[in-house]
Amino acid sequence: MSNLQPVIIITLLFFAITFIQSGYDKIMDWKGNVGWLTGHFANTPIKNMVPQSLVIILVLEVLAGALSVVGAIEIFINDGRDFAFVATILSCITLLFLLLGQRLAKDYDGARTIVIYFVPAILLLSWL
Numbered sequence: 001m002s003n004l005q006p007v008i009i010i011t012l013l014f015f016a017i018t019f020i021q022s023g024y025d026k027i028m029d030w031k032g033n034v035g036w037l038t039g040h041f042a043n044t045p046i047k048n049m050v051p052q053s054l055v056i057i058l059v060l061e062v063l064a065g066a067l068s069v070v071g072a073i074e075i076f077i078n079d080g081r082d083f084a085f086v087a088t089i090l091s092c093i094t095l096l097f098l099l100l101g102q103r104l105a106k107d108y109d110g111a112r113t114i115v116i117y118f119v120p121a122i123l124l125l126s127w128l
Contacts, residue, residue, distance in 0.1 A: 004127050005075055011124045012084055018117065019065030025085045026058045035039040044104040057097060064090040085128045091121045 010072055026033050038050045046053055071084030095118045102111035 001094075002079070005079065008084060008127050009072045011074055011120055012068040012075070012087060014120065015087065015124075016065045016068035016072070019061040019068070019091070019094065023058055023062040023065060024052065026061070039090075040105050040107070041101070046101070046104065053101070055095065055096065060090060060094040060097065064094050075115075079127050084124075088121060088124045088128060092118070092125065095121055 016120035034051050037054060038047075041050055041053075042045050052097060067083050067090060069085045071081070074083045076082040095114055099111055099114040099118070102108075102114055
């Protein structure tokens with residue numbers, strides 16, 4: 001067991017909670033999310049693609065969250081890092097898409113919030 005193993009597992013669980021909860025929210029309140037995001041992106045190039053964009057984000061979030069759980073288990077059981085690496089890459093891609101959306105919408109406070117999540121994602125990538 002490496003010294004970073006607990007830190008990696010905790011960070012993976014952080015992303016699992018973040019993305020699984022976010023995906024769950026999108027599924028449980030699809031109409032509300034589409035409605036709010038349609039207004040949020042009304043003056044952007046993706047204004048006519050909000051539901052399709054939301055599906056892409058939903059799939060990325062669920063995959064990143066689920067693979068984060070599997071990655072944490074894999075590290076705990078045998079210190080394997082394959083699933084953790086894929087989960088981290090998907091987490092980074094998801095966060096980059098979210099950042100792009102916030103920047104397109106000129107929601108700079110929202111973009112700043114995404115950066116707060118991106119920092120541990122990049123740290124996790126460097127630890128793996």
